[in-house]
Amino acid sequence: MSSAMNVDVEDHYFSSNPPPKALAHHEALARDFINQHAAANRRVVLITSGGTTVPLERNTVRFIDNFSAGTRGATSAEYFLESGYAVIFLHRQFSLQPYSRHYSHATGCFLDFLQEDATGTGVVAADDHADELLAVLRKYRAARTRNTLLAIPFVTITDYLHELRAIARLMRPLGPRGLLYLAAAVSDFFVPPDRMPEHKIQSTDATDFLQKQKEEEEAEEEETFDNFDSSPTVPRSKRLVIDLDPVPKFLKNLVDGWAPNQFIVSFKLETDPNILVHKARYSLERYQHHLVVGNLLTTRKWEVVFVSPGRSDRWLRVPSPAWKQVDPEAEAHKPLDPSDLPDGEPAVEIESLIIPAIERLHEEHIKSHQARVDGARS
Incomplete structure (x- = not known):
C-alpha cells in the first residue's frame, strides 16, 4: 500500500x-x-x-x-x-x-500476604512474604x-x-x-460505528410488542438471536451473525x-x-x-x-x-x-x-x- x-x-x-x-x-x-x-x-x-x-x-x-x-x-x-x-x-x-x-x-488473595501487627491495631506484611x-x-x-x-x-x-x-x-x-x-x-x-446497534442486542422477542402492528409478522420472522448455537436445529434467523471489518x-x-x-x-x-x-x-x-x-x-x-x-x-x-x-x-x-x-x-x-x-x-x-x-x- x-x-x-x-x-x-x-x-x-x-x-x-x-x-x-x-x-x-x-x-x-x-x-x-x-x-x-x-x-x-x-x-x-x-x-x-x-x-x-x-x-x-x-x-x-x-x-x-x-x-x-x-x-x-x-x-x-x-x-x-x-x-x-x-x-x-x-x-x-x-x-x-x-x-x-x-x-x-x-x-491466592492479596490479604494472604498481610497480617495484623503485634498490637492488633495495624497491618504488616506476613512474615513469609515480608522481604518480597x-x-x-x-x-x-x-x-x-x-x-x-x-x-x-x-x-x-x-x-x-x-x-x-x-x-x-x-x-x-x-x-x-x-x-x-x-x-x-x-x-x-x-x-464500524455505522453498523453498530445503539442498544443491547436482544436475545428474545420480549420487546416485539413495541413494534408497530404492521411490522410484527416481519419482526417475528427476522428476529436475530444471540445464543451462539450453531446447531442445525436452530434456524439461521435465530442466530447472531456478526459482520466484522x-x-x-x-x-x-x-x-x-x-x-x-x-x-x-x-x-x-x-x-x-x-x-x-x-x-x-x-x-x-x-x-x-x-x-x-x-x-x-x-x-x-x-x-x-x-x-x-x-x-x-x-x-x-x-x-x-x-x-x-x-x-x-x-x-x-x-x-x-x-x-x-x-x-x-x-x-x-x-x-x-x-x-x-x-x-x-x-x-x-x-x-x-x-x-x-x-x-x-x-
Whole structure:
C-alpha cells in the first residue's frame, strides 16, 4: 500500500471512529512526562500492554475480547525501569500493571500476604512474604518518586489506536532515544460505528410488542438471536451473525509518520511453530521497523526469537537443566517442544533477558542515527 493510501485509510478510520473522552487529558499527561525526561536526556519507552475489546453495541454490553492479561507488558515495564528508561505504560484497563502484578492476579488473595501487627491495631506484611513485599514496594516507590512511570488506560481497539497515535506523535522530539514496545494483543477485526446497534442486542422477542402492528409478522420472522448455537436445529434467523471489518494496519504509518527515527519493536504470537519465523520476517519486511519478537503460545514464558534486519534470527531461552545437554549453536534455530518444558514456572522471567537485549539494539540504533547526522553535516 502506498504512503498516500496509508494516509487516506488513516484519515478515514480516525475521523469515523470517535476518540476516547479522556484523550485530551491523557495527551496532556504524556506531554508533560515526555518533556520532563527529554530535558533530563533520559530514554523514554512507550509500552503497550493487554488486549483490546471489540464492542458489538454503542452502549456496550457485549464485546469480543482475547486472553491477554498484560503479563508481558507489565513485566517488561519493570525491567525497562531498572535499565534507566522512563516508561509510558499504555495498558488495557484492569489488566496487569508493573509491581502490583505480583499480587493483583496472584493465585491466592492479596490479604494472604498481610497480617495484623503485634498490637492488633495495624497491618504488616506476613512474615513469609515480608522481604518480597518490601523489595517490590521500594521499586514502586522509586518509580513514583522519580516520576518515571506513567500509566494510561484504554479499553477498546479504537481507544487504543487513538491513544497510540497521539502519544507516538508526542514522542517525536525524542528522536532515536524514543522506543516503542508494542506488546498489546491488538484486535484484528472490529465493527464500524455505522453498523453498530445503539442498544443491547436482544436475545428474545420480549420487546416485539413495541413494534408497530404492521411490522410484527416481519419482526417475528427476522428476529436475530444471540445464543451462539450453531446447531442445525436452530434456524439461521435465530442466530447472531456478526459482520466484522479488518482493523487497518497502522504500523507502517507509525514507522513513517507518527514516530519517525524511534526504535520500534513489535510482537508476533503464533500457535504453529512452522510459521512463526516466516510471519515475523514478513511483518518486518512489510512495515520496515526494527525488531519483531516472535513467540509461541505454549512456550512464550520460556523462549522468544528476535527477527531484525541484517541479522540472523536469535533465540532467547530461559536457562533450565532440562535442556543443558542441547548444543545451543546446533539447536538455536529450533523452537522448544512444549512436551520438553519443565513443570511449573521458569526460574527467571524471560523479560529479564529480552529487555537487556533490546537495550543493546536500541543503543546501536542511537549511535547509527548520530553517525548519519554527523555524516550529513560534514
